[in-house]
Amino acid sequence: AAGVIQSPRHLIKEKRETATLKCYPIPRHDTVYWYQQGPGQDPQFLISFYEKMQSDKGSIPDRFSAQQFSDYHSELNMSSLELGDSALYFCASSSLTSGGSTDTQYFGPGTRLTVL
């Protein structure tokens, strides 16, 4: 079965640079979520989109922005990168309109961002 696709898988940037992470949800999934996982920590919710509209916002820094496009893929844009932004960034997708009993999120393989 098709899974969530994320690109790139690894990214190395310098401080103050920008980065763009991409996420392609499972086909027919309408909701995308972004999580950040620092070393030794659990995933922290950043932001989510449902049908191309922002649906929830978590602990996302103002330096970060995201959007969901008409084909449901999403991009996380990160500017003025700091050393502390080094982490694994996961995208998850779900289908809120499938009529299922609960909203199950399936995670992509993640993008490992290293800021030097």
Add this chain to the structure above:
Amino acid sequence: QKEVEQNSGPLSVPEGAIASLNCTYSDRGSQSFFWYRQYSGKSPELIMFIYSNGDKEDGRFTAQLNKASQYVSLLIRDSQPSDSATYLCAAHNAGNMLTFGGGTRLMVKP
């Protein structure tokens, strides 16, 4: 206090034993709960979810939910070395985001 709490472990069990992983949550509005397995450097992999009080079984895994006690657990029967990983408990509450516990590291020794 975190909204979702787990013992960080490590929890060490011998191969073939039952591993019991526990999780508590503070938000009574939480509707459903998820268990994910995460190997080091990899993405969380869904094991199962539960939203009704009681037990839910899927193969070697049984999830238990007690809303009155705000307690969720995951039992792994016949534990295998390949089950060694970090197990993340997550709550789905207001909005659609997941709130994770810190995870419990499980070690299954041959």
